[in-house]
Amino acid sequence: MSTLKIREIQPEDNQQVAEVVRMVLVEMGVPKVGTAYEDKALDDMFATYQHSRMNYFVVEDEGKIIGGAGIAPLIGLEEKICELQKMYFLPEARGKGLGAQMMETCLKFGKSQNFEKCYIETIPYMESARKLYSRSGFKSLEKPMGDTGHYNCTMWMIRDI
DSSP, X not given: OOOEEEEEOOGGGHHHHHHHHHHHHHHTTOOSSSXXXXXXXXXXXXXXXXXXXXXXXXXXXXXXXXXXXXXXXXXXXXXXXXXXXXXXXXGGGTTSSHHHHHHHHHHHHHHHTTOOEEEEEEOTTOHHHHHHHHHTTOEEESSOOSOXXXXXXXXXXXXXX
């Protein structure tokens, strides 16, 4: 019987969440500079997402964090556009529909916070993620939006929520 559960991040999840994000980025060969890998927020994700119109969700399996994703206002366009942030899953979480469930959880939260659109940045060789985003209604953009600081993320997408 599966004990997979999507829930809001708690303070005791910080270390596991940081490890998940960094492990996946290393696995994918993502540069450590100009990406989420070097974000200072990564080591205290609970505190990072304890602000207005922000939330981070984790996927837990028998006490182990195996993935997560967050929603926050897009810096520079905070009023109307949110950003899907730091959505990463360990290999054992993939292929189970958790990405789509997490996306739905995040977008529902974004809508509850009166955002009109959701933006995401990614890297060209994260093909599975890009397919999920497309299936979820995200469309490609020609250039980045906002001021995320992730200059190595060279693919940008947006959708209405």
